[in-house]
Amino acid sequence: MSDIPIENFLVLSAVLFGIGFYGVLARRSAILILVSVELMLAATTINMVAFAAYFDHEAFTGVIFAIFIITVAAAEVGLALGIVLRIFRERRTAYVDDASELKW
Numbered sequence: 001m002s003d004i005p006i007e008n009f010l011v012l013s014a015v016l017f018g019i020g021f022y023g024v025l026a027r028r029s030a031i032l033i034l035v036s037v038e039l040m041l042a043a044t045t046i047n048m049v050a051f052a053a054y055f056d057h058e059a060f061t062g063v064i065f066a067i068f069i070i071t072v073a074a075a076e077v078g079l080a081l082g083i084v085l086r087i088f089r090e091r092r093t094a095y096v097d098d099a100s101e102l103k104w
Helices: 006-026 030-055 061-091 096-102
Strands: none
Touching (some): 006 030, 030 061
């Protein structure tokens, strides 16, 4: 359908997912971890839309899944930012290592 091969989208998605995965594992700040999770969700959205555009022209299955992913990502960010702000008000830090002290 498109002039751009699907491999380009898959490589872009793999690179974005890898960067996001490294960000989740290597970061200490809760905000940067949230950004990394959003990057991983964006990579999966690129995959869904690319496969929908290349293999299923009539149905909108990949696009519908992408809309669900975007909706879940928005809800996740709203909830997680509320939790991070609450932890920041209590502890004056947004590091996830310090948040582990909130256990029983």
